[in-house]
Amino acid sequence: MTSRKTIAIIGGGAAGLMAADVLSPHCEVHIYEKGKALGRKFLVAGNGGFNLTNSAEGEELFNQYTPKDFLEPALAAFNSEDTRNWLACLGIPTFVGSSGRVFPEKGIKPITVLQKIKYRLLQNGVSFHFQHEFVGFNAAYKPILKLQETEITPEADHYIFALGGASWPVTGSTGNWLDAFRLLGIKTLPFQSSNCGVNVNWPEDLRNKFAGAPLKNLQVMVEDFSLRGEALITDYGLEGNAIYPVVPKIREVLNTGKEAFLTLDFKPLNSVDQLLQKVQGKQIQPKNYEQDFKLSKAQLALIKLFTSKEDYLNPEKLMHKIKQLEVPISSLRPIEEAISTVGGISLEAVNQDFSLKSFPHISVVGEMLDWDAPTGGFLLQGCFSTAYFAAQAILMKAPVA
Numbered sequence: 187m188t189s190r191k192t193i194a195i196i197g198g199g200a201a202g203l204m205a206a207d208v209l210s211p212h213c214e215v216h217i218y219e220k221g222k223a224l225g226r227k228f229l230v231a232g233n234g235g236f237n238l239t240n241s242a243e244g245e246e247l248f249n250q251y252t253p254k255d256f257l258e259p260a261l262a263a264f265n266s267e268d269t270r271n272w273l274a275c276l277g278i279p280t281f282v283g284s285s286g287r288v289f290p291e292k293g294i295k296p297i298t299v300l301q302k303i304k305y306r307l308l309q310n311g312v313s314f315h316f317q318h319e320f321v322g323f324n325a326a327y328k329p330i331l332k333l334q335e336t337e338i339t340p341e342a343d344h345y346i347f348a349l350g351g352a353s354w355p356v357t358g359s360t361g362n363w364l365d366a367f368r369l370l371g372i373k374t375l376p377f378q379s380s381n382c383g384v385n386v387n388w389p390e391d392l393r394n395k396f397a398g399a400p401l402k403n404l405q406v407m408v409e410d411f412s413l414r415g416e417a418l419i420t421d422y423g424l425e426g427n428a429i430y431p432v433v434p435k436i437r438e439v440l441n442t443g444k445e446a447f448l449t450l451d452f453k454p455l456n457s458v459d460q461l462l463q464k465v466q467g468k469q470i471q472p473k474n475y476e477q478d479f480k481l482s483k484a485q486l487a488l489i490k491l492f493t494s495k496e497d498y499l500n501p502e503k504l505m506h507k508i509k510q511l512e513v514p515i516s517s518l519r520p521i522e523e524a525i526s527t528v529g530g531i532s533l534e535a536v537n538q539d540f541s542l543k544s545f546p547h548i549s550v551v552g553e554m555l556d557w558d559a560p561t562g563g564f565l566l567q568g569c570f571s572t573a574y575f576a577a578q579a580i581l582m583k584a585p586v587a
């Protein structure tokens with residue numbers, strides 16, 4: 187009879203839990219987690235709108251991910267419908283809300299979702315080892331875990347790392363594992379913020395008057411990428427659902443050392459000509475811009491800030507600014523505040539099944555890997571899909587009892 191394989195999963199977040207769920211019916215599974223509890227970032231994610239996945243399917247789903255081609259097999263093997271079915275089997279019914287975001291049914295708290303997952307893992311015999319912090323690799327390329335002052339190396343047939351990215355370090359996902367992998371010769375990339383706000387050097391006056399003001403029905407453009415949504419003026423700059431998706435483009439520009447600009451269109455439903463027609467024959471005075479162009483005080487303040495006096499006083503030129511206002515971005519918000527990070531383990535270092543090319547007994551899943559996706563359920567889906575795919579690959583390779 188074939189003996190059961192032992193799998194050590196390091197990191198007890200969304201990806202680690204999914205890997206454990208796939209493997210535990212067939213293998214002896216141990217989860218090592220540095221905190222005193224599982225899934226702290228999962229619970230933080232549940233504090234706002236808890237998007238467990240997104241109803242997007244096929245190409246619509248794959249297109250949300252960068253790099254799409256590398257992630258596509260994992261996303262196809264475990265897609266958003268699979269996530270919903272998986273949750274339903276755990277006793278978590280879901281519903282589809284706006285923009286395809288998938289939420290747990292009303293009244294189901296994030297902690298309940300986590301408890302149901304944990305309960306199933308316990309039923310399947312998964313062992314949890316809390317306060318075990320991964321601190322490096324030994325000479326045999328096996329992980330060293332620190333439990334208070336003691337260092338241990340769990341023996342396992344396969345190791346799965348699911349240590350998360352580096353945003354919201356208060357949840358335990360600090361990214362402090364990066365050096366250990368780099369020292370092993372694995373290609374790593376520095377963490378950078380994703381799904382975050384952007385810094386704009388507002389003058390104090392604008393900050394004092396308009397921090398907290400929404401910019402509704404906005405079209406945001408960066409180079410060839412554009413989208414509609416809402417943004418919020420904050421103390422530091424701009425944030426909101428129209429800002430997060432353009433962050434990858436802004437990051438790309440900032441990384442080249444160039445200045446990055448957001449182009450804002452405050453009247454995305456009207457062309458410049460249509461706007462001109464609306465005001466034709468009227469005596470437009472700057473003091474009436476707010477009413478005549480139907481702009482909010484905050485919109486007008488932004489336009490004034492980034493328009494020369496001469497253009498501001500000329501209604502026709504102003505119209506072009508309403509449609510195309512360039513706002514200079516000084517930087518992205520810090521990693522600590524970002525919803526997710528890019529960077530970590532380079533995808534060049536892993537095989538298609540997320541095992542390390544140079545150490546195939548080690549797999550890396552979830553946000554530890556250098557991929558990007560917008561909010562709206564796509565981040566957790568990416569974690570679930572990579573973890574599922576890696577775990578299935580281990581099952582296919584290893585003879586199981």
Ligand SMILES: Cc1cc2nc3c(=O)[nH]c(=O)nc-3n(C[C@H](O)[C@H](O)[C@H](O)COP(=O)(O)OP(=O)(O)OC[C@H]3O[C@@H](n4cnc5c(N)ncnc54)[C@H](O)[C@@H]3O)c2cc1C
Nearest residue numbers: 197199200201220231237320349350358359552553563566
């Ligand atoms: C405010 C916020 C809201 C979010 N909302 C959503 C949402 O609605 N929908 C969505 O799809 N995504 C959302 N996300 C993103 C999503 O939560 C993450 O992408 C996802 O949790 C990452 O899962 P993971 O398993 O890769 O890593 P994590 O969930 O970060 O888990 C990693 C685990 O590894 C442990 N660990 C770290 N280092 C070590 C070490 N050295 N040794 C041992 N253990 C270690 C950590 O303690 C942690 O438990 C949100 C994120 C934030 C911050």
